Amino acid sequence: MFQIGDFVIYTLDGSVGxxxxxxxxxxxxxxxxxxxxxxxxxxxxxxxxxNLNGA
Incomplete structure (x- = not known):
């Protein structure tokens, strides 16, 4: 499960957010x-x- 503050990658084009x-x-x-x-x-x-939030 994702949490607020997680850095993510969009699998379709590699965008980071x-x-x-x-x-x-x-x-x-x-x-x-x-x-x-x-x-x-x-x-x-x-x-x-x-990700540095320990999740």
């Missing part, structure tokens, strides 16, 4: 280009190389 809200099956993500969108969990992977 930060989770700002979590819903049952979607995450609200602000991307590096400052675009914001809701994405399904299955299209995101946690970027473990930069």
């Amino acid at each position: 930060t989770v700002i809200e979590v819903d049952q099956d979607r995450c609200h993500v602000v991307w590096d280009d400052h675009f914001v969108s809701w994405e399904k969990h299955e299209l995101l992977i946690r970027d473990e190389s930069v």
